[in-house]
Amino acid sequence: MARYKNGINGPVSGKIGNVVAASWRGIDYFRSLAEYTDNPTEKQILQRLKFALVNGWLKPLREIIWIGFQFFTGSKTPMNGCVSYHLREALIGEGPDYTIDFSKAVFSRGELLVSLIRELICLVDGILNVKWENGPETAFSKPDDQATFIVYNTSKNTFVTFKDVAVREAQEVNLKMPKKHMGNEVHIWMQYVNAAGDGVSTSVYVGQAIPVA
Template sequence: MGTIIHGANGGFKGKAGSVIGSSWKSINYIKGLYKKKSKPASEAQLMQQEKFKTLMRFLLPINFFLKIGFGLKNTEKLTPINAAFQFNGNKAITGVYPNYALDYGNISIADGGLYGGGTVAVSYDSGELTYSWSTGGSDVFETFGDDLVYVLAYHPEKDEFISSTKPSTRETGVVSFMVPDHLTTGSVHTWLFLSNRSKTKVSKSVYLGELQLI
């Protein structure tokens, strides 16, 4: 039996006849009872499902970054990871069904209007990844020395992400961290983005390219 929410004119929660009432992010929904499907999925549906799995497999482990990078996108209706999926879905997947792959150069892990890192670079030496960026703040562009800098690397062969243990700052200009021994062969794809200290502004992420670790 359903429970009425906010009086007779409000939404309801629970089952009422052939419909179910629920709410998410203060939005009330009514949907029909689930009916078991006997009709097999169409090729278009299978293609969409495979695209979803391909991209979400990449996004799920980096939800910490997405909460910052996409946490300001349509927050009333979308979670950050769903906003990231929506933003990347049409540009980050390549290949032909069922052999989809990710175009890492077109993947964004953040999108916003904060001024980015200026001249950015990444290098690898003696088992260590080093990211660098411009340090200058600007009152005109509302950038400051304590803006936070996030770096990320992805090893596709091992399907693992690595990063610094905590964000650096714009005024620091550089951050380095060791690559675990089991990841020191092959290559990594690399990204960088910034937020202000309160995480109420974020920059677009920058793809820094693929870096050989051998």
């Protein structure tokens, strides 16, 4: 049943036959009802597989992504913007054997300047030592920008996050991995948030390593 809110020329909402009237962000529109099928095409199945893979992989990082992708997503939510990016830029392989290109994964996009990764070393006791180099100080590169590191264990399919563990000017950090990740291949990313919390950098891929006991 359709409902007219403001008379014959006003917006409507509800269903009329196979047409649905709705409003989204102040825009009134009509759309046809989705056609249900028990027999999706191969293309539809592969598209659902892609989405499930990317969405499932990113889901544990929802909180970080919500901050990191708050800009440059248009009308999309930060999470949807991040999923769309990975579907478009970071998913590789032929269906159904899709996988993520970790070097192209991005968990934040912003105007703060990134740092040049100089070195990634595995020390004893599960410590990953990361060194970086900064450019000149600017409005987009402050000494007190907070660095966050994201580590993904490919064998266990789990993330470890080190949020705000160093400032930009430190140019070095030791990340101590939990014991259960010793001997497993991990991939590492780095990103910044400014002191005010209203600016982020685009995350950069640090590299891969195998923590040792």
